Amino acid sequence: FGQTGGSGDSSEAELLHLRYPEGAPVRISFDPADPSRAAVRPGVHADALWLPGAGLVLTLMGVMFLIMYFSSQYHASGMALGVALFASIFGLGGAAMLAAGGHNLWLGSSSRSWPVAAGEIVYSAGESSESVSTDDEGNRTRSTTYSTRIVYKYDAAGATRYGNLRHFGQISGSSQEWAGQIAALYPKGQPVRVACRPGDEDTSVLEAGIRPDAWWIPGIGLACLLFALAVGLIVVPAMNDTPQL
Numbered sequence: 335f336g337q338t339g340g341s342g343d344s345s346e347a348e349l350l351h352l353r354y355p356e357g358a359p360v361r362i363s364f365d366p367a368d369p370s371r372a373a374v375r376p377g378v379h380a381d382a383l384w385l386p387g388a389g390l391v392l393t394l395m396g397v398m399f400l401i402m403y404f405s406s407q408y409h410a411s412g413m414a415l416g417v418a419l420f421a422s423i424f425g426l427g428g429a430a431m432l433a434a435g436g437h438n439l440w441l442g443s444s445s446r447s448w449p450v451a452a453g454e455i456v457y458s459a460g461e462s463s464e465s466v467s468t469d470d471e472g473n474r475t476r477s478t479t480y481s482t483r484i485v486y487k488y489d490a491a492g493a494t495r496y497g498n499l500r501h502f503g504q505i506s507g508s509s510q511e512w513a514g515q516i517a518a519l520y521p522k523g524q525p526v527r528v529a530c531r532p533g534d535e536d537t538s539v540l541e542a543g544i545r546p547d548a549w550w551i552p553g554i555g556l557a558c559l560l561f562a563l564a565v566g567l568i569v570v571p572a573m574n575d576t577p578q579l
Contacts, residue, residue: 335373335379336381336382336383336384337379337382338381342506344459344461345459345484345485345498346498348483348485349485349496349497349498352457353495353496360374362374363376390426391423391426391427394419394426397419398416398419401413401415401416401419413573414570417565417569418565418570420565421561421563421566421569421570422562422566424558424559424562424565425558425562427555428554428555428556428557428559428560428562429555429559430555431551431554431555431558432555432556433555434551434552435503435548435549435550435552435555439502439503439549439552441531441537441539442501442544443543445502445539445542446529446542448529449530450528450529450530451488451527451528451530452488452489452525452526453486453487453525453526453527453528454487454523454524454525455484455485455522455523455526456486456487456522457483457485458483458485458520458521458522459484460480460482460483460513460514460517461482461483461507462478462479462480462481462510463478463481464476465477465478465479478510479506479507479508480507480508480509480510480512481506481508482513483498484498484500484516484520485498486498486520486526488526490530490535490538491535495535495536495538497528497530497536497539500541501539501541501542501543501548502539502545502548503544503548503549503550504545504547504548505547505550526540528540529542
């Protein structure tokens with residue numbers, strides 16, 4: 335429930351194709367009151383948080399703009415409330431990134447002690463994406479990001495399983511040289527050692543431990559959260575203390 339329609343990561347589609355091939359038997363959870371409402375993976379998953387999260391942010395932005403629009407320069411309290419909502423948006427985003435990044439750090443740390451299974455790379459594909467940015471003078475700059483997507487299989491808890499994580503908190507793309515190094519390290523057919531989580535063997539990783547990539551998301555989240563706190567604790571009180579004319 336709440337699954338996204340697609341992803342820019344081809345390994346995600348390949349992972350679903352391998353986990354749920356056509357004709358494979360599956361166990362389905364369904365609503366007794368409406369059997370047509372069913373899912374292969376019951377419960378709350380991360381995908382389901384995107385829509386309510388985006389709705390909350392857009393609602394706060396709308397309220398913020400309305401307050402700031404109807405508050406003239408003579409009503410500092412109204413402007414202060416708008417700025418407080420602006421800080422709240424930053425704070426919520428920062429808290430979400432900090433929570434997600436912290437979870438990756440925790441998984442990376444705990445993966446060092448997970449049991450290891452023999453596996454094999456079954457999918458390895460290079461991808462690239464191009465972005466265009468425009469400066470203040472109208473000059474356009476094109477940049478290309480490269481990545482290597484992989485999927486591996488392994489046996490755990492009496493079943494063949496599949497995963498696509500090299501390490502927790504991995505970045506999605508970088509330079510062509512970086513992507514080439516991953517492709518050379520994990521070509522299709524390459525034997526690998528897979529660390530899988532006890533009790534949840536579908537959660538697995540090739541490179542156990544905490545890697546430098548994993549610090550980016552919690553670092554950015556912490557910066558956003560500190561900025562929001564600074565605005566809320568310093569800027570907003572200063573605006574409320576401004577005398578009205």
